[in-house]
Amino acid sequence: MKRTILAIxxxxxxxxxxxAHGGGPHLxxxxxxxxxxxxxxxxxxxxxxSAKITPETRFVRGKAQGKRADLKQGDRVVVHTRKHGDALxxxxxxxx
Amino acid sequence: MKTAAIVLLVVxxxxxxxxxxxxxxxxxxxxxxxTPIEKAVARSLRRLLIEGSARGLQNPLPNTPEVVxxxxxxxxDHCSMCHANDGSGQTAMGPNFxxxxxxxxxxxxxxxxxxxxxxIIEQGVRFTGMPAWGxxxxxxxxxxxxxxxxxxxLPALTxxxxxxxxxxNPKSREEREEEKAEERFLEGKGEDRAKRSGxxxxx
Numbered sequence: 001m002k003r004t005i006l007a008i009x010x011x012x013x014x015x016x017x018x019x020a021h022g023g024g025p026h027l028x029x030x031x032x033x034x035x036x037x038x039x040x041x042x043x044x045x046x047x048x049x050s051a052k053i054t055p056e057t058r059f060v061r062g063k064a065q066g067k068r069a070d071l072k073q074g075d076r077v078v079v080h081t082r083k084h085g086d087a088l089x090x091x092x093x094x095x096x
Numbered sequence: 097m098k099t100a101a102i103v104l105l106v107v108x109x110x111x112x113x114x115x116x117x118x119x120x121x122x123x124x125x126x127x128x129x130x131t132p133i134e135k136a137v138a139r140s141l142r143r144l145l146i147e148g149s150a151r152g153l154q155n156p157l158p159n160t161p162e163v164v165x166x167x168x169x170x171x172x173d174h175c176s177m178c179h180a181n182d183g184s185g186q187t188a189m190g191p192n193f194x195x196x197x198x199x200x201x202x203x204x205x206x207x208x209x210x211x212x213x214x215x216i217i218e219q220g221v222r223f224t225g226m227p228a229w230g231x232x233x234x235x236x237x238x239x240x241x242x243x244x245x246x247x248x249x250l251p252a253l254t255x256x257x258x259x260x261x262x263x264x265n266p267k268s269r270e271e272r273e274e275e276k277a278e279e280r281f282l283e284g285k286g287e288d289r290a291k292r293s294g295x296x297x298x299x
Binding site: 023026028056058060063064065076077078082091094095096 | 184186188254255256259274278281282283284
């Protein structure tokens with residue numbers, strides 16, 4: 001069993017950056033706009049980036065479950081996204 | 097008699113051609129969405145083809161927090177890359193399998209018996225991405241039964257449990273460094289410049 005797992009780990013090792021995430025970029029910045037449908041993150045020196053908020057979007061405050069109402073303009077967030085066509089969907093929004 | 101045989105032959109060839117066209121529409125690629133008929137047939141076949149003696153097996157491990165946690169740790173290390181820590185199948189690879197990686201929290205999976213779940217873990221499922229994890233040893237079987245306990249727990253998985261699993265997921269050095277950078281950013285330490293950190297995560 002261990003040998004099998006090791007072989008799979010070695011085989012998949014080079015792919016590992018792709019495995020833990022949902023297929024889109026991580027948006028790291030401060031909240032510029034947040035609504036029930038969308039969050040826009042302002043990156044310092046970069047373009048604002050938006051992601052759709054869906055019923056599946058998870059809000060994580062520290063190590064606990066949070067909610068959208070926790071967030072306001074100016075809060076630091078990291079948004080894990082996945083691509084949906086040309087748009088991004090927020091899988092998880094993390095904040096302190 | 098001869099006419100009937102010809103009609104039967106034509107119908108059989110037509111059915112075979114129709115099935116082939118349905119299965120191979122869009123070529124051999126995995127991007128094409130499985131039709132509802134394909135999904136229904138595949139699910140029914142999966143149940144039918146699991147050996148009857150396996151279906152009725154009872155989980156010998158008690159439903160305790162310790163056993164569930166053993167399954168949680170094993171799942172995070174071996175299963176999450178396709179199934180996701182929460183069992184949703186929403187990973188970089190999950191939605192690109194054909195058939196798609198199932199949501200383990202759904203009734204389609206939760207409706208399987210413990211024995212059927214064990215069989216799928218140990219024996220795998222042909223023509224899908226599900227490998228056979230069992231090696232015939234008692235150690236492997238016990239690990240699989242703990243996974244069955246954890247799969248039953250998935251619909252009630254907490255945020256804290258999911259975050260604990262993230263710390264157990266196989267990760268590259270790059271990913272661990274990015275996690276630390278994100279944590280520092282959220283704490284307002286170290287990195288002051290906010291940014292879109294997508295470079296290594298476009299898949």
